[in-house]
Amino acid sequence: MDKSQVVRIQRQTKGRKGKGVTVLFDLPQQSDLLADYASQLRKICGVGGAVKDGTIELQGDQREKAKLWLEQRGFKVKLAGG
Known part of the structure; x- marks a missing residue:
């Protein structure tokens, strides 16, 4: 598992x-x-969600x-997009 890669988090509507969703790439x-x-x-977030196409x-x-x-699990995180 490569935790040096940057995980991108984006909000999409x-x-x-x-309806907005948060997508982790x-x-x-x-x-x-x-x-x-x-x-x-x-x-943790108290919401529904799913795994789709590797996100x-x-x-x-x-x-x-x-x-x-x-970040608590050692990933580098970048907030992307709107």
Whole structure:
């Protein structure tokens, strides 16, 4: 697992009927690990979410909580986009 890679966190609303989601890009591409991370992030943020195409999606604007959680696990995090 490569934690030196920068994880990007972005808020998206396009194509979601105005509902915002937080999307985490560039995480290690291991499906069991992504599912575990998504589960833990959903619990910490208290929201729903899913793993799609190698990214984790969380409902609502969860950028700060997700950033803090990933940094505690040794990832470098960059907030991207709007």
